[in-house]
Structures are given as C-alpha cells and as structure tokens.
Amino acid sequence: MKKNKIQEILGFNILRLCTGFVLLFLIIIFWDIATKGIGSVNWEFLTAAPSKGMTEGGIFPAIVGTFLVTVITAVLAIPLGMACAIYLNEYAKDGTLIRLIRMSIRNLSGVPSIVYGLFGVVLFVQLIKIDTSILAAGLTLGLMTLPWTITASEEALKSVPKSYREGSLALGATKWQTIRTNVLPYSIPGMLTGTILGLARAAGETAPILFTGAAFFLPFLPKSLSDQFMALPYHLYIMSTQHHDIARVRPLAYGTALVLVSLVFCMNFIAIVLRYKLRKVRLE
Amino acid sequence: MSSQSFCKKKRMLSSAIEDRIIHGVFLVCGLVTVIVLFGIFGLLFFTSFPAFEEIHVTEFLTGFDWNPTSYVKEVYGIVPMLVSTFMVTLGSLLIAIPIGIGTAAYLSDVASPRVREILKPVVEMLAAVPSVVIGFLGIVLVGPAIAKFFNISNGLNAVNGSILLAVMALPTIVSISEDALSSVPASYEQASLALGATRWQTVIRVKLPAALSGVIAACMLGMGRAIGETMTVLMATGCAPAMPKSFLGPVRTLTSSIAIELGEVAYNTTHYYALFALGLVLFVITFIINMISDIILHRYEKVSR
Numbered sequence A: 001m002k003k004n005k006i007q008e009i010l011g012f013n014i015l016r017l018c019t020g021f022v023l024l025f026l027i028i029i030f031w032d033i034a035t036k037g038i039g040s041v042n043w044e045f046l047t048a049a050p051s052k053g054m055t056e057g058g059i060f061p062a063i064v065g066t067f068l069v070t071v072i073t074a075v076l077a078i079p080l081g082m083a084c085a086i087y088l089n090e091y092a093k094d095g096t097l098i099r100l101i102r103m104s105i106r107n108l109s110g111v112p113s114i115v116y117g118l119f120g121v122v123l124f125v126q127l128i129k130i131d132t133s134i135l136a137a138g139l140t141l142g143l144m145t146l147p148w149t150i151t152a153s154e155e156a157l158k159s160v161p162k163s164y165r166e167g168s169l170a171l172g173a174t175k176w177q178t179i180r181t182n183v184l185p186y187s188i189p190g191m192l193t194g195t196i197l198g199l200a201r202a203a204g205e206t207a208p209i210l211f212t213g214a215a216f217f218l219p220f221l222p223k224s225l226s227d228q229f230m231a232l233p234y235h236l237y238i239m240s241t242q243h244h245d246i247a248r249v250r251p252l253a254y255g256t257a258l259v260l261v262s263l264v265f266c267m268n269f270i271a272i273v274l275r276y277k278l279r280k281v282r283l284e
Numbered sequence B: 001m002s003s004q005s006f007c008k009k010k011r012m013l014s015s016a017i018e019d020r021i022i023h024g025v026f027l028v029c030g031l032v033t034v035i036v037l038f039g040i041f042g043l044l045f046f047t048s049f050p051a052f053e054e055i056h057v058t059e060f061l062t063g064f065d066w067n068p069t070s071y072v073k074e075v076y077g078i079v080p081m082l083v084s085t086f087m088v089t090l091g092s093l094l095i096a097i098p099i100g101i102g103t104a105a106y107l108s109d110v111a112s113p114r115v116r117e118i119l120k121p122v123v124e125m126l127a128a129v130p131s132v133v134i135g136f137l138g139i140v141l142v143g144p145a146i147a148k149f150f151n152i153s154n155g156l157n158a159v160n161g162s163i164l165l166a167v168m169a170l171p172t173i174v175s176i177s178e179d180a181l182s183s184v185p186a187s188y189e190q191a192s193l194a195l196g197a198t199r200w201q202t203v204i205r206v207k208l209p210a211a212l213s214g215v216i217a218a219c220m221l222g223m224g225r226a227i228g229e230t231m232t233v234l235m236a237t238g239c240a241p242a243m244p245k246s247f248l249g250p251v252r253t254l255t256s257s258i259a260i261e262l263g264e265v266a267y268n269t270t271h272y273y274a275l276f277a278l279g280l281v282l283f284v285i286t287f288i289i290n291m292i293s294d295i296i297l298h299r300y301e302k303v304s305r
Helices: A003-038 A045-046 A060-092 A095-110 A112-128 A136-159 A162-170 A177-205 A232-240 A246-283 B003-048 B059-064 B079-110 B114-127 B131-149 B159-183 B186-194 B199-210 B212-228 B231-236 B254-262 B272-303
Strands: none
Touching: A003 A246, A003 B079, A003 B114, A003 B159, A003 B199, A003 B254, A045 A060, A045 A246, A045 B114, A060 A095, A060 A136, A060 A177, A060 A232, A060 A246, A060 B003, A095 A136, A095 B003, A095 B272, A112 A136, A112 B003, A112 B212, A112 B254, A112 B272, A136 A177, A136 B003, A136 B212, A162 A177, A177 A246, A177 B003, A177 B114, A232 A246, A232 B131, A232 B231, A246 B114, A246 B131, B003 B272, B079 B114, B079 B159, B079 B199, B079 B254, B114 B159, B131 B159, B131 B231, B159 B231, B186 B199, B199 B212, B212 B254, B212 B272, B231 B254, B254 B272
16 A cells, blocks of 8 residues: 555656656746847847848847738638638538538648748749749748637637527527627637737748748848748748858847747737636636 | 518518528638648649659659759659658657656646646647747757767757757647546546545556547647658758768758758759659658547547547
8 A cells, every 4th residue: 555655656756747847848948048138139129120241230120021921821811710610610510521621620730831831832932923922921821820710710619609699590680690790799809819829820930931932131121012021030040040150140049039939928928818818708 | 562571571582692692601711721731732742743754753762862953963862851850750759758748647637726727828838939949949058968968069960859849749749638638537537546546546547548549649749740840950950961870960851851952942943843742742741640640539539428
C-alpha cells in the first residue's frame, strides 16, 4: 500500500515536471525577447523607416505593411468563413456533401503554410496576374485563415439555443429571416472572437508571404494594394539571417521580435477577454 | 381574390425566393473550402508536371543529390530532404510527445479546476508565438547553447530544429490529448478507484489506454505541424543541401528548400517546376497524416459516444 502511495507521488511529480517544462519554454521566450528587445523599442523605432542599409532607424513601413495585409486577410476570411459556418450549421443536412466539406476544412487547416505560399504564387501572381503585392499576399493569408475562422464561427453558432430558431420559424419567418434576426445577433461576438485569434496567427506568418509580395526593403510606404510591402515577420527573418551585418543589427532584430510578439499577444488578449466576458453574459 | 391578399402572397413568394437564393449563396461559400483544397492539389500537380519532362520520377524520388544550379548537369534527388525532414520531425516528437502527454495528464487529472482554467490559455499562448520568432530564438539562444554543450563550432543543426519544432508541436499535442483524456467517461475512473487503485494507477492504466486513440491522433497532428513548419527550420538548421550526416550536422528539409530556392529561381523553368514537385510531395505527406489522424479521431468519437 505504501509503495503505491510513493509511486503516485512520484508519478504526479513527473507530470508536474512536464507542465513545468512547457511553462519554462514560454517564460524563456518572453523573458529573452522582452529584456533584450525593450532597449531598442522607442518612439523613433516605431515611427521611422529603416535607414543606412537597415542598420539604423525603425520599422514603421513593416508595421504598416503587416496592418494592410491583415486587413485584406480579414476582408476575405471573415465573411467567407462566417458564410461557410452558417451553411454548415444552419442549412446543411447530414450527407456526403457535408462530410466532404468538413473533411476539406480539417485538411486545409493541416496544409503547411509554405504550400499556401506556392498556391498563392501560381493562383494570384501567375494565373490571375495581380503580381507580387499586398493583395496577393493578403488573399493567400486569407485562404490559410479560412479553416480557422470557419471552425470558430461554427462554435459560436452552435452556442445559440435551438429554441431561438424554433420560435422564429414557428411564427412563420423564413430560414434567412430567422438566421438574420434570431441567430446572428447572438453569435456574431463569438464569431469575431475566434476570427481575431485566426487573424493574429495570420499576422505572424511568414512563409505564405515570402513569394507573394513581401519585400526586403522599400524606401517608401506602399501607395496602393498592388504595391509590394514590408512586413514585420519577414523583416525579422531578414534582420536575423539575410542582413550583411547580422551581429550589428541584432538589437534591431530583437526590437522587431518584441513588437511582433506584442502585436500578436494584444490581439490574443483582446480575444480571450472578449470570450471570457461573453461566457459570463451567457451564464447570466 | 382581394388585392391585399394578393400582395401578401406575392410578398411571401418573394421572401421564399429570397430564401432560396441566400441558401444558394451560403452553399457556394461552403463549397469554396472544397474548391480550395482540390485547387491546391490541382495547381501543385499541374505546375510540377512539366518538371518530369526532364527529370525521371524515380530519379526524383530516389536520388541522393539535389543540385539544380550545377553547370555540368542539374540533378534533382529529394532523398536528402526527406531524410532531413524525417530527422527533425522524429527529434521533435521524441521531445514533444512525453512532455505533451505528461502535461495533458496533469491538466486533466492532477490540476485543480482553478489551475486548469489558468494553464489552458497559457499553453494556447505558446501556439500563438509566430514561427519566425521561434526561429529567431533558435539562432540567438538555442544555437549558442547547443554549440557550447556539445562543444561544436555551430549550433544550427538538426538538434536545434528538433527542439524548436517540439515547442511548436506541444500546444497541439497537449490540447487534443487533454480533450481525449477529459472525455473518458467518469465511470471508468470511479470503477478503478473503487477497486482500490490509486489515482496514479487510474491515470496510467485506465484513462490513458481508454483515451489512446485520441492521444495518438494528437501526436500525429503534432507531427503534421512539425513536418510542414517552414520558418523555424529555415532559420535554425543550417540548411546545407547535402545528405545529413548526424543530428549535430546541418540539415535542409523539404519546406526550407522551397523557401530558399523559390526566391532565386526564374518562373517556368525546370527548377521552378521541381520546387512545386517538392510542394506536392509535402502536401501529400501532410494530407495522409491528417487523414489518418482524422479517421482515428472519428472512430474515437463514435466509441466514446
């Protein structure tokens, strides 16, 4: 009996150790980037363009580029993702077609990001001929984000009680009227929460934009959506591997990493707080 | 028929038509996912097809040399990349699976509900760290540490890549395994405890076996993530295009080869097509892994119901 007790204490401590490792990884990532990056982040770093062969100056064009691309991503992925989720959850009846759609969604979320990049090059740059641009990169990221927004939107739709729909249908409203007035108002906040999480991931992605529009260095801000752009994740990649004087620009790379991580985590934080608040409201 | 009721009927008719149209619009949106999936496969297939007018398929799949820019004779053999990909994936799974399952078991069976509520989003945060940032840390942090530990000049190698990919695969493995463990019926646990087993024995001998298929699917999804990851391996594994010699030497995976070479190659050349063939190979590998884990997860869902 005593042997069992010792075994249990030992075993549970191993499990605690595993969890400790995961937390340790996270702490190391944050600690290293925060402590070494904070020194180079100041107002000038955030608002100036890179200068002197990217050895000085800031990352403003990269921030603008990432923002613009994320907007395009959102414009494609949010409406399409929501519509697909509405179809799956409200209209579709169980059958081969639905299974095919669901299988596609699950597989799309497992397609490597570089493969999306290749797809974007052929489809947007070569076939549709919108050239390497903000638009091409944003659309590529949008397709990549699609499976995540669909899954998140469906969760939100599922959480609306069935009685809401039945009440409306029983009063003679059509399906679309029911969805518009009795389902969407209650599920849109939840949909947005999940979508923000997806957009945060898209904003930090590098591989899909490598060949669809991200530029090494541009002396000016993009004027239209068909221009190339600088992006934060790509800028970090350049500064840490491709720059001619990597050792010298290391502080700038750390600064870029800190800004990127902060951006992604702000978006995540907003989404998590939103989700928490919504859950509370629903319980009341 | 009075004109009023006629109007009403007309309105009903038009709203019925509206409903039809909207149904159709949503259906098309749903079909977009299918079109994109098949579109990716189709475009990769047809773009890589011309490559095989010059390269023999068997040479491509079994060749030990990849040298598309040689002046003498271009050779396209993907074995070194397959081996590299396999090495870093295996390494990452050796690290991530034990830690991931351990963490999942801790969250589902040891931690108090309060601790679990806090830790679950924390683990999810790890998934939110952009891959380029992880790769950056591989260069500035893990690389020097490995160089020092093994006393070698350069820490950008397969071990480095494995460690980073493990960090990236962990959130997937933890959260899906945790779901699987949590959905084991409470009666299993109660029966085991009533028979006098300790909680540890219950976790290891009852709950883990009961959740095994879910846990395996979690590991496979983590594996898919590791195989398809680009930026971290591109930055942290040295990327020498030769047959990898050891875990402490540089490796170049399928993903990083595409990332390195696509930027330098001219459109519509054999080399360009060959890179799409690499993409196709990558797509097929991850597709198979996803399908298998999907099937396992589904069977598991049915059983647990």
